[in-house]
Amino acid sequence: MSDLPILYTCARSRGLRATWAAEEAGVEIDLRVLPFPPRYLAPEYLALNPLGTVPLLVDGETRMTESCAIAHYLATRDGYTALSVAPGERDYGEYCDYTYHADATITFPQTVYMRFCLFEKDKGLQEAGHAYAKWFHKRLVKVEQRLEGREFLCADRFTVADICVGYALILAQSVGLDEGVSDSLKSYRARLLERPALQRAMAREDAGLKALENKAG
Numbered sequence: 001m002s003d004l005p006i007l008y009t010c011a012r013s014r015g016l017r018a019t020w021a022a023e024e025a026g027v028e029i030d031l032r033v034l035p036f037p038p039r040y041l042a043p044e045y046l047a048l049n050p051l052g053t054v055p056l057l058v059d060g061e062t063r064m065t066e067s068c069a070i071a072h073y074l075a076t077r078d079g080y081t082a083l084s085v086a087p088g089e090r091d092y093g094e095y096c097d098y099t100y101h102a103d104a105t106i107t108f109p110q111t112v113y114m115r116f117c118l119f120e121k122d123k124g125l126q127e128a129g130h131a132y133a134k135w136f137h138k139r140l141v142k143v144e145q146r147l148e149g150r151e152f153l154c155a156d157r158f159t160v161a162d163i164c165v166g167y168a169l170i171l172a173q174s175v176g177l178d179e180g181v182s183d184s185l186k187s188y189r190a191r192l193l194e195r196p197a198l199q200r201a202m203a204r205e206d207a208g209l210k211a212l213e214n215k216a217g
Contacts, residue, residue, distance in 0.1 A: 002030040005058065008056040009032070010034050010038065010054050014167065025074055068100065068160075166189060169192075
């Protein structure tokens, strides 16, 4: 068993939030990239995470399956850092709010759209998928308004809240949901994509995926 925190994920899944946070925070992790979907292609993973979902972080006795929570955990594992906003600090409430908002309100409709319009493609359910795509676009207004006159979401600096919200915007671009994303949010996303830590995180996940493909081949 690795002495490092172990992060199980699939390349470019919501687990990217955790991989990215680890790179930003300088936390060493044992990154283990799984085939997608792991519950079918890596059934042994169910022994570790009965949900069959990614990501999963195992850090000693700690086990976590929520990407935004893992990102916050890695950023604060050894104490509060500039990647987080501490209680009592300005924008602490906003930091909590946008970190949770990212998955509960923004990524959720994206996953429904992906399931019904990209993966299952059931004609009877695609209408629901497209309805959730519209929901996703409408829910971006809160982020768009928050960023008016700001470079980042909270405390005048890059934080985990930007990682969590930023991932949803990156996902939108990759799954065909970019038409309803405003130019201002696209500019925000472009700034995030330039961050060296994100580029390293994506490269690590891509290398893990390539290793899987070579092993399968």
